[in-house]
Amino acid sequence: MTTKRRSVASRGGLRAASAKASTPPVTPDGRYIVVRGRLWRRSNPGLPEPRRLALVEELMEARRAVRDALKSEADGALAAARRRVDAAKVGLGERGPVWWTDGTADLNRHMARNTPYADWFAGLEAAEEPASGSEHRGRRARRPSGGA
Structure with missing residues (x-):
C-alpha cells in the first residue's frame, strides 16, 4: 500500500516571501547558507x-x-x-565529498549555534531582534486566566 505524501505547502503553509527569506545568510568562508538556524552546504564556487x-x-x-x-x-x-x-x-x-581542500569537516545540516560558526551566527540573530523589544513577533499576548 502506498501512502500519499504531503506537499511542502500542506505541511506548514506557503513560505512568506520577504527580503530576508530570499537571501539567506552565508557563512564568512562561503561554504554554507543558514536556513532556520541550520547550515546547508553551498554549491562549489569553482x-x-x-x-x-x-x-x-x-x-x-x-x-x-x-x-x-x-x-x-x-x-x-x-x-x-x-x-x-x-x-x-x-x-x-551540495552533497557528497566536500569541495574545499583544507581538511575542515563538513557541517552540513548542523545547527549553526552548535558549530564553529556559533559566534558569527549569534551576531546575526542579535542584529535581527525587533527594535521594539517585543518577544511576541506578531502574536497576541496571552491574557491571564481567572476572573477579574
Missing part, C-alpha cells in the same frame, strides 16, 4: 559556469519529476527522480 547551469537545470527537472511522481504515487518513478536530485546535488557539491 564549477565552470556552463557546468553549474547544466546541473541546476537537471536539479530543477529532477525536482519536478519528484513532484510528478508524488502526485501519481508511482514508487519506481519516485525513487528514480530522487536519485536524479541526489546526483545533481552531488555534482553541484
